[in-house]
Structure formats: C-alpha cells, structure tokens
Amino acid sequence: MQEEKKTSKNPVWSFFSSVRLTLFLLLLIALAAIVGTVIPQQDAAGEAAQKLPPALSGVLKVLQLNDLYRSPWFLLLMALLTVNLVVCSLNRLPASLRLYRRKPEPDRPGLYEDLPPGQVLAAEGTVEDEAARMEQVLKKALGGVERKGTDQATWLSGHKGAWSYFGVYVIHAGVLVIILGAVIGSLLGFDGAVNIPEGGSADRIELRGGKGVMELGFDVKCDDFDVEFYDSGMPKLYRSDLSFLKGGEIRAKGVLMVNHPLEFEGIRFYQSSYGSVPGEAVLKITKKGEQIVKRARQGERFAIDRGRAQVEILRIEGNLMRMGPAVKVGITAGDKALSFWVFRFIDAIEEQNPGITKQVPQFDAGLYSPYRFALDGIETSFYTGLKVTRDPGVPVVGAGAFLLVAGFLLTFFSSHRQVFVRLDRKHGKTRVCIAGRCNRDPVKLDREIERIIGSYKGTT
Amino acid sequence: MNTKMLGWTTVIYLVAMAFYLIRLLRDDEYWGKLATGTALAGLALHTAGIAVRWWESYRLGIGHAPLANFYESMIFFSWAIMLLYLVTEWRIRNRFLGPFVTPVAFLSMAYASLSPDEATRIQPLIPALQSNWLTSHVLTCFMGYGAFTIAFGLGVLFFARRFVAGSGNPSKGRGGFFPDEGAIEDLIYHSTIMGFIFLSLGIITGSVWADFAWGSYWSWDPKETWSLITWLIYAALLHARLIRGWRGKRIAVMAIAGFVSVLFTYLGVNYLDSLHSYLT
Numbered sequence: 259m260q261e262e263k264k265t266s267k268n269p270v271w272s273f274f275s276s277v278r279l280t281l282f283l284l285l286l287i288a289l290a291a292i293v294g295t296v297i298p299q300q301d302a303a304g305e306a307a308q309k310l311p312p313a314l315s316g317v318l319k320v321l322q323l324n325d326l327y328r329s330p331w332f333l334l335l336m337a338l339l340t341v342n343l344v345v346c347s348l349n350r351l352p353a354s355l356r357l358y359r360r361k362p363e364p365d366r367p368g369l370y371e372d373l374p375p376g377q378v379l380a381a382e383g384t385v386e387d388e389a390a391r392m393e394q395v396l397k398k399a400l401g402g403v404e405r406k407g408t409d410q411a412t413w414l415s416g417h418k419g420a421w422s423y424f425g426v427y428v429i430h431a432g433v434l435v436i437i438l439g440a441v442i443g444s445l446l447g448f449d450g451a452v453n454i455p456e457g458g459s460a461d462r463i464e465l466r467g468g469k470g471v472m473e474l475g476f477d478v479k480c481d482d483f484d485v486e487f488y489d490s491g492m493p494k495l496y497r498s499d500l501s502f503l504k505g506g507e508i509r510a511k512g513v514l515m516v517n518h519p520l521e522f523e524g525i526r527f528y529q530s531s532y533g534s535v536p537g538e539a540v541l542k543i544t545k546k547g548e549q550i551v552k553r554a555r556q557g558e559r560f561a562i563d564r565g566r567a568q569v570e571i572l573r574i575e576g577n578l579m580r581m582g583p584a585v586k587v588g589i590t591a592g593d594k595a596l597s598f599w600v601f602r603f604i605d606a607i608e609e610q611n612p613g614i615t616k617q618v619p620q621f622d623a624g625l626y627s628p629y630r631f632a633l634d635g636i637e638t639s640f641y642t643g644l645k646v647t648r649d650p651g652v653p654v655v656g657a658g659a660f661l662l663v664a665g666f667l668l669t670f671f672s673s674h675r676q677v678f679v680r681l682d683r684k685h686g687k688t689r690v691c692i693a694g695r696c697n698r699d700p701v702k703l704d705r706e707i708e709r710i711i712g713s714y715k716g717t718t
Numbered sequence: 719m720n721t722k723m724l725g726w727t728t729v730i731y732l733v734a735m736a737f738y739l740i741r742l743l744r745d746d747e748y749w750g751k752l753a754t755g756t757a758l759a760g761l762a763l764h765t766a767g768i769a770v771r772w773w774e775s776y777r778l779g780i781g782h783a784p785l786a787n788f789y790e791s792m793i794f795f796s797w798a799i800m801l802l803y804l805v806t807e808w809r810i811r812n813r814f815l816g817p818f819v820t821p822v823a824f825l826s827m828a829y830a831s832l833s834p835d836e837a838t839r840i841q842p843l844i845p846a847l848q849s850n851w852l853t854s855h856v857l858t859c860f861m862g863y864g865a866f867t868i869a870f871g872l873g874v875l876f877f878a879r880r881f882v883a884g885s886g887n888p889s890k891g892r893g894g895f896f897p898d899e900g901a902i903e904d905l906i907y908h909s910t911i912m913g914f915i916f917l918s919l920g921i922i923t924g925s926v927w928a929d930f931a932w933g934s935y936w937s938w939d940p941k942e943t944w945s946l947i948t949w950l951i952y953a954a955l956l957h958a959r960l961i962r963g964w965r966g967k968r969i970a971v972m973a974i975a976g977f978v979s980v981l982f983t984y985l986g987v988n989y990l991d992s993l994h995s996y997l998t
Contacts, residue, residue: 277962281957281958281962291950294943516846516848517931526933528933647933663918
C-alpha cells in the first residue's frame, strides 16, 4: 500500500494528512519522553535543582523540563499527533471503503495467466456440472459465492475477510479513545494523599502537586494498621482496616491492602505507605505520695487538682535534643499559666547536668507544685498512608485498549482473500483454473486455495 | 536443583551457538541439524528448570511464578528468545538466523548465572508483587522483548550479509547462503508485528495492574515511559514500511535502534529512580 497522492486544496488538511509528519511526531515524542526520564520530574525536581548551577535550573524551569509530561509543549505534540491521526484516517477511509465494496471481477484479464500447475485442473464433467460442484465447495470454504457466465466460460468468485481493511481504523480509534480517556481523567479526576493515624480519621486529602486540600464529604477512619515482615526482613503485608462514616454513622467497612484498593462513593483508596508517630504519652503525676496515671495524645486536655487546673499536652517528642522522649505540658489554673518539659530519663539528664532543672525552669517537672510530673513512656502509633483518587477516564481508557487489541487482531491476523475460478472447455475436457488475490498474508491465501482444491477433488 | 539445571542450560546454549556458527562457516547442514537438536535439548532443560523452580517455590510455601526478580526475568527472557527463535526456524525452514540470535539468549543466561547466590534463591513476594497480574504482565512483556530480539538478530544479519556479499542479491558465493534482502526484511517486519502486539499487551496488562496497585494506570514512571518510547519506535517502523514504503536498510536500522530501546527499557531503567526498582 503506497500513500495515495491526493491533491487537496486546503493546505492545513494536506499538512496533517502526511504520514511523514506522523513519523516525525512519533520520533519527536519519543525523544521528548527520553529527556523526561533523565531529568528529575515534579517532586524529585526540587531536590535536584539545588545541586545544579542556577543558570541551568533556570533553563529547565523556562522549558518546563521539570514537569515535562504535563507541560504545554509536550501536550501540544500529543495534540498534533492526535489531529494527524484523525486526518490521516479520514483521508484514507474512502479508499478502504471502495476496496471493501468493490465487486469481484472473475473475468478480469490476466487473472488466470501464469498460474502454478496445481491450480489448473482438468475435469471429466460438463462445465455446468463442474461449476455446480465448485460452487458448493466455494460456498462452504468462503461462506458465499457469485457466478457469472457467457458462452465461452463460467466464472465463480468468493471472498472472505473484507473486514480486514478496517483493522487499522479500529487501532487508530483505540488510540484516540485512550487519549480521550486520559483527557477526561485529567479534567474530571483528582489524585491526592492522606495519612491517618491508627484509631484516627480524616475528612480531607491533600491534592498532588501542591494543588491544595480537598474535602471528601465523608470520614475515613483507620481502625487498625498492620505490617508484617518475612524472616529475611522483606515486607510481607501492609494492611489497613478502614471504616467510611457519614454524619458519624458507619456506612462501609473494608480491608485495604496493596493490590486491593477500596472504593467508597466513587473515590478509590490505595495502600501506599505507612509510618510511625509518637502516640499517647503516659504521665505519672504525684502529690505527697499519691499517684495518678494519665494517658493522653498531643492536643488532649485533662483536669487535676480537683478541677482547679487544666493540663494540656502541647507537644510529644520521641527524642528531644538527644535527651530522649519528652512531653511539653501546659497548665492553666485560674489566671496563672505555665508550661514545662517532662523528660522520660530525667534522672540521667540531671546526673550529667547537675542543677539543670533549677537553671532551666522549663525543664522542671515540679513547676506546678505540689504536683510533680514524670513521663513513663510514649507509645508509638502507626499511621497508614493512603493514596486517594478518582478517575472517570479509566473505563474509557479500558475501552480504548480493547479496541486497540481488537484492531491488531483484525489488521495482523486477518486478510481479505478472494478466490476466482474460471471453467471452460479445452481439449474435450472441462478446464478449471483457480486464482487468488489478497491484501496481505499470501501464505494464508495459498493454504486456502489448497484446501479448496482438496475438497473439490474429494467430491468427485 | 533448578539453578543447576539452568546452569547446564547455559552451557548447552553455548554449544548450540557454536554449532550454528560452524554451520555458517562450513556451509554444511550436518552441523545445522546438530545445532537445532542441541538448541531443542537446551530449551527442554530450560523449560524443565523453570517448572522445577516454580514447583520448589510452592514447596517452600511461597508459591509464585518464577518471574519476580531480575535473575528470574533474565532466565525467562532467554527462554522466550529461544522459543521464538526455534518456532521461526521451523516456520522458515532455514537455520541462517541461528548465529545471530542464540548469542543473546546465551548472554542473558550467562549474565543471570553470575548473579550472587542471594539473588538466585527463591524469594517470597513483597506486597506490591502479590498480584495475579504479575504473571501475565511479565509474560507478555518478555515475549515482546524476545520477538524484538529476533528482529534485531535479523537486522544484524542484514548488514552481515551486505558485508560479505555486497548490496546485490547474488545467487552464488557466500552471500547467497543467506536469503535475499527482501526475505530478511519481510521477516523483520513479521517479528516486529509479533513483538509490537506482545509489547502492547504488556503495557496494557501493566496499566491494569498499576491501576490496582499504585492507583493510576499511567504515572510516567521511567520504565513506563521507556516502554512507550520503544512502542513509538516500532510504531514508526511499521508505518514507515506499510505507508511510506521504506525497505531494506532503513528497516534493518530501525529494528536495531528499537532493540537498543528495548534493552534500555529492560536494563537501563534500573539506573533511574523507578517504581519498578524491585526488579534489580
């Protein structure tokens, strides 16, 4: 198939109908994509930029090479390819339609010249009888047969796989549908992340690429998070038990694992990371030998001194100034307000720095006398890192992929095979000449003809 | 057990490669038959080795297809090349391609066998790989790589033929030992179609998997991007031949360029920061 030279009056149309442009765009997009894999993209770009000379990172910024795949110029290349694809396909479609509709011409001159000897047979019956037999064979092999006759000869023809002319359009339609799905996804979808501590919940997520915060319209609660390891230390399982709540009421529950996302109200949740944060602090508060134990998270409050004083946990630190776990406590009693740090290993700190609690009142856990605070420990709690997305383009992309594969099968595994037969009298016998034509895959045509000749001989 | 079998496979492939070379140099089909027999024996042992490795993983209680790390991928790459090569040899009923393809299969096996012991041991799957899509994704990708390797071998053969015979189509002399340029190019075209379909299926299965595992069917991860680059190069080859009527040398050059991109997709990406990095 050579490119049809069409003289179109519209220069824009003829520009976009060029396959040379297609090749140029395919290779240019490939080249741009290569650049994008070498230069750090998006989040990684910021770190890398600090190591580069300012002039170079300026150039990267101007050309948007740090977010190449979303940059206007890359999208422009994609858009040009899309237009090129549409125009080329529309341009060639009429020719394919003509081929598809073309009537077979079994009496075309030259068709039966230079046939291999096996495809010219001599039969005993009359032309009429042999034609009737051959007609049955062709009907069975190709699903249909046409007949044409004159005084000199009878012609039969049949064909199969004319649909194969359209395979390439199905492939191109598949590519276009995939691009459409990607556009739908980028316009109507979102992509964000949220970390939820075990036992905690979240009602908003952070959108990717610094696009702000989005309200979910419901609460996601992490009831439990588990991580398991193999003996080798490799991770075996990450698992979050999630509940979805609306108006404080549980609407759905589910187990989230890698490769097993959860969906609620059209929004999908993925297990993407995890981590640990300081959880509840365990405080021992003593007054003249009387001891109470309180557990509290950062930001929580409780009362002591018969309700006269309010204690708030201002900060929880796993390792404060390399002196171990510490909790900053704020106390308000009437119009008096004070705050101080409570260290887990205060005895060891005092031993190394004698008198420190006197010099630095902030480190004096007995500042609100006669109460004295001690930190018994900080429980670490896990948080689960979720990726949160909605992409209404996914089914569209899936449909495009399906079309693509179907188009491949039509284009590469089917062909239009036409078989022509001429029957006439020669040397007192009926001469049967069998010829074939195909748009591709001549081997398949040869086998088809072999089969036809075999079953024709078999019916004698 | 399985690593021993795969080790012997490597040796057998080396022998088959030598037989194919002798056949080429001495122009004697006796060596060709020996080469094919050896290659078939190698492939049989190779298949058994992979099957045993699969079975052993189930005995260890961590059953999964042996397609889960770099070592296993190289073993499978080599297997795909040999399978596709022998099918091609059988279909075209000619052994001229042997000396150009078997070295790639051998090198892949040999490089795999140099892996440290730890890498050759059967490992359990990390959470990201615990998916039914693992097998179909890796299978389709590497069948594609294998078919592109055949096209590459043919591309090299195209130029080797020109080197010994000039650019004509002589019926005599050493060049005549190879098929003519048109036939080579036609084979390049057909292997490319095979590879292109498998690569497309590999990208599609990978996208479906990524949508389940990473929450996005396409993330412009370097491996994804390079697979797209490879896809674009071969798409350009197919269009150039079908529509622009490119023939011969240009097609052979594109088949070789495409294979460089395949190698980069497979190996080079390991040096970039990638979500696929567990394959190293």
